[in-house]
Amino acid sequence: MGDMDGKKRDATRWSRLLQWLENSHDMDTRQLMVEARTVEGAGRGLFATKSCPPSTTLFTIPKKALMNLDTLKSLYSPVADIRLSAVQMISLHLLLHRPAGEEDSLDPTFGPYISTLPRDFVSHPLAWLVERPRKSEQTAEGLILRNLPPSVTDALHTLYARFLEDYQTICTYLNKNHQILATSSRQKPHLPMPYGASASMTLVKDYCWAWLNVNTRSIYYPIRGADPEKDCLTLCPILDFANHNEASSQITPIIESPFRSPSSQTFAGDFTFKSCLQTDIKGGQQLFLRYGGHSNRTFFAEYGFVNRFTPESIASGQFRGEVDVQDLVEEYILAIKPAQGGSRGFSTSVKLGNWLANTLQEEGYWGEWTLDSLPLPAHPSYRLITALRLIQIASTWEVAAPGSLPEVITQSWKDVMNGRRESISEENEKGWRDILQKICNQVSRRAQKGLDQTVKDLAGLEGWLAWMRENVACLWREEMEVADAVVRSLQTGEVF
Numbered sequence: 001m002g003d004m005d006g007k008k009r010d011a012t013r014w015s016r017l018l019q020w021l022e023n024s025h026d027m028d029t030r031q032l033m034v035e036a037r038t039v040e041g042a043g044r045g046l047f048a049t050k051s052c053p054p055s056t057t058l059f060t061i062p063k064k065a066l067m068n069l070d071t072l073k074s075l076y077s078p079v080a081d082i083r084l085s086a087v088q089m090i091s092l093h094l095l096l097h098r099p100a101g102e103e104d105s106l107d108p109t110f111g112p113y114i115s116t117l118p119r120d121f122v123s124h125p126l127a128w129l130v131e132r133p134r135k136s137e138q139t140a141e142g143l144i145l146r147n148l149p150p151s152v153t154d155a156l157h158t159l160y161a162r163f164l165e166d167y168q169t170i171c172t173y174l175n176k177n178h179q180i181l182a183t184s185s186r187q188k189p190h191l192p193m194p195y196g197a198s199a200s201m202t203l204v205k206d207y208c209w210a211w212l213n214v215n216t217r218s219i220y221y222p223i224r225g226a227d228p229e230k231d232c233l234t235l236c237p238i239l240d241f242a243n244h245n246e247a248s249s250q251i252t253p254i255i256e257s258p259f260r261s262p263s264s265q266t267f268a269g270d271f272t273f274k275s276c277l278q279t280d281i282k283g284g285q286q287l288f289l290r291y292g293g294h295s296n297r298t299f300f301a302e303y304g305f306v307n308r309f310t311p312e313s314i315a316s317g318q319f320r321g322e323v324d325v326q327d328l329v330e331e332y333i334l335a336i337k338p339a340q341g342g343s344r345g346f347s348t349s350v351k352l353g354n355w356l357a358n359t360l361q362e363e364g365y366w367g368e369w370t371l372d373s374l375p376l377p378a379h380p381s382y383r384l385i386t387a388l389r390l391i392q393i394a395s396t397w398e399v400a401a402p403g404s405l406p407e408v409i410t411q412s413w414k415d416v417m418n419g420r421r422e423s424i425s426e427e428n429e430k431g432w433r434d435i436l437q438k439i440c441n442q443v444s445r446r447a448q449k450g451l452d453q454t455v456k457d458l459a460g461l462e463g464w465l466a467w468m469r470e471n472v473a474c475l476w477r478e479e480m481e482v483a484d485a486v487v488r489s490l491q492t493g494e495v496f
């Protein structure tokens with residue numbers, strides 16, 4: 001019954017969205033080749049309404065119906081020295097016009113569009129962090145957070161830091177510009193209060209809803225004069241119903257460059273989406289948009305889902321698995337002791353570890369240390385190999401060059417990096433491969449434990465929570481299968 005109500009509501013919101021696009025933005029919705037439908041395990045998705053040949057225009061969204069810096073900047077001018085970024089401005093607008101419960105958004109500009117956005121993000125891990133209950137309370141979400149692989153927790157905390165930074169900026173902006181609150185279409189009791197006010201917890205939750213809408217639904221869109229890295233983002237009605245598929249994408253955004261020439265009039269700004277060049281589309285088929293070549297770690301933290309894969313598909317090269325081994329490499333670095341007691345430069349392991357970390361940072365090789373299953377053979381990333389070469393030098397310090405100065409010793413490492421020599425020495429090549437094997441074995445053992453614990457801790461969950469448990473299990477399985485694949489590459493003597 002509840003499900004039927006939900007479907008009915010979705011259908012009404014969809015038809016109001018089309019009316020708005022037609023009446024307020026002159027879009028010819030008869031040309032539309034897609035519609036939104038409910039999808040098991042993924043909310044809603046975009047489906048083809050009829051069959052069409054390759055490179056058909058699926059739909060074109062008028063530029064004024066896009067929500068971005070261009071269409072919002074007249075509402076949110078800079079205050080004091082605060083100039084809002086695209087994410088900040090779009091999320092502020094959503095915050096000020098969030099619909100109450102299942103009602104429609106009352107925003108006079110984008111109301112019918114805002115009404116089609118998800119009403120909550122209960123299954124998104126960032127929302128669990130923001131709404132974390134007190135420590136004593138045990139929730140399923142808290143348990144899931146505790147069962148994540150460390151690299152995924154790290155990615156999630158990095159996202160949380162980005163969220164908090166935007167939240168702080170919005171709070172400061174609202175505090176310096178109270179009259180913006182008067183433009184909100186929300187009823188007084190629902191109005192967000194600026195930072196420091198008693199209701200600031202509501203504000204952070206509201207802002208999380210707005211921010212996640214932008215973070216999970218916006219797409220690159222060139223805006224004249226805007227920073228392509230930070231500000232060329234837009235929310236785009238209809239397109240934002242498209243789900244991700246790792247293997248295939250049937251939707252191609254047509255991006256016209258606004259940067260062709262300063263006086264160019266060729267950039268109409270309407271956003272067109274075509275079907276892909278290669279294949280026909282069948283009526284009723286779901287149309288996907290590939291969000292990007294992200295790892296599952298990133299998909300989980302940013303979007304709240306992972307790409308599922310079948311057992312053995314990593315080993316056989318059908319699925320691209322990736323593991324970030326930052327925490328284990330860091331642990332290894334900090335535990336390194338000079339090979340034969342104290343050496344001239346480094347009397348303690350802490351100093352040696354610090355020197356290693358500093359050198360890797362100075363040379364730009366700190367972090368992004370991954371194991372990758374594709375392209376075959378499964379291998380460590382080049383950055384990881386480079387770091388391991390130096391770590392190996394440090395672990396054999398006294399043996400390799402008693403009493404030498406660090407600069408002399410690292411010269412051969414730099415020569416390899418700069419392509420002046422192939423390797424540091426045979427011993428170094430063998431040494432870093434041994435260290436890598438130890439790290440891979442650690443990853444694999446930890447993943448098996450993590451998987452067992454996840455199954456135990458999260459047994460008995462139902463609905464979306466059970467779906468989420470499978471996501472977490474998938475993340476652990478990926479760690480194990482990629483690490484095992486790299487061990488096999490090492491054992492068969494693959495040259496990376």
Ligand SMILES: C[S@@+](CC[C@H](N)C(=O)[O-])C[C@H]1O[C@@H](n2cnc3c(N)ncnc32)[C@H](O)[C@@H]1O
Nearest residue numbers: 041042043044216217240241242243244303305
């Ligand atoms: C741009 S929206 C797509 C539309 C969305 N499904 C909806 O109901 O409005 C992105 C969100 O859709 C969901 N999603 C997209 N692709 C998915 C997939 N392959 N599997 C599961 N969920 C997916 C995730 O919740 C993601 O954060």
